[in-house]
Amino acid sequence: MKPNTANPVTPEDARASLAEVSRIVTQTRQTIAWSCTTPLLILWGVIWVIGFSANHFFPASALQSWLGLDGIGLGGSFLLAGPFRQRAITGLSLGLGRIRLAWLALLGYGVLWAALLAPWEQSHSVTWAADAPVIGRKLAAFSASVCMFGYVLMGLWLGRFFLWLGLLVTATTLAGYYFVADYFYLWMAFTGGGSLIVAGVFIRKFWR
Numbered sequence: 205m206k207p208n209t210a211n212p213v214t215p216e217d218a219r220a221s222l223a224e225v226s227r228i229v230t231q232t233r234q235t236i237a238w239s240c241t242t243p244l245l246i247l248w249g250v251i252w253v254i255g256f257s258a259n260h261f262f263p264a265s266a267l268q269s270w271l272g273l274d275g276i277g278l279g280g281s282f283l284l285a286g287p288f289r290q291r292a293i294t295g296l297s298l299g300l301g302r303i304r305l306a307w308l309a310l311l312g313y314g315v316l317w318a319a320l321l322a323p324w325e326q327s328h329s330v331t332w333a334a335d336a337p338v339i340g341r342k343l344a345a346f347s348a349s350v351c352m353f354g355y356v357l358m359g360l361w362l363g364r365f366f367l368w369l370g371l372l373v374t375a376t377t378l379a380g381y382y383f384v385a386d387y388f389y390l391w392m393a394f395t396g397g398g399s400l401i402v403a404g405v406f407i408r409k410f411w412r
Contacts, residue, residue: 242408243284249400251277256393259344266340307354314350318343341388345381348396349374365407373399 251273258269352370359367373396380391 242404244281245400245404245407247280247284248277249397249402249404252397252400253393254397256344256389256397259340259389260387260393263340306357310350310354310357314347317350318346321346341381341385344389344392345377348377348392352377365403369399369403 255266255270255273259266262269352374355366355370355373359365359370376395376399377392380388380395384391
């Protein structure tokens with residue numbers, strides 16, 4: 205039986221490993237803070253505030269409002285993700301291109317699931333007319349939770365901040381849906397959109 209010749213881990217080795225982990229975490233945060241992530245969070249937070257407020261105050265034109273706002277959001281995201289200058293950090297690659305593709309895939313599947321699950325067929329027109337307010341809240345909660353699922357997934361790789369942000373907004377979405385139905389859209393504007401704006405400002409201020 206061969207003796208174990210592996211060198212034991214010394215306190216100096218442990219401290220060096222912890223220091224390396226801390227360095228990587230700091231570099232990851234700085235990369236995110238100097239990337240297009242923070243303006244995107246703020247942009248979509250503002251869109252959520254305006255869009256959900258429009259849902260509450262102007263329900264008849266809510267769909268048109270969201271189509272316009274989503275167009276602005278997608279266009280703004282494209283502009284920010286393209287020429288936006290990032291401060292390079294040597295030795296660190298986060299695969300931001302793959303993250304953007306993952307978001308596109310997630311949102312695409314979200315649209316597909318909504319199309320499959322919502323009662324769009326003509327045979328359900330009576331049900332749709334009668335239950336339009338409830339169905340509208342369901343679709344809003346569904347869309348918000350799909351986006352937050354993306355943040356939770358990001359948090360598994362990029363840091364707990366995104367994980368907790370996704371879980372927090374998911375929890376507030378469910379709380380608003382079940383307990384403040386009459387003011388659900390205002391609730392989402394404040395808690396959902398507000399959380400995204402605060403997250404963007406926090407990252408920009410404290411992660412640099």
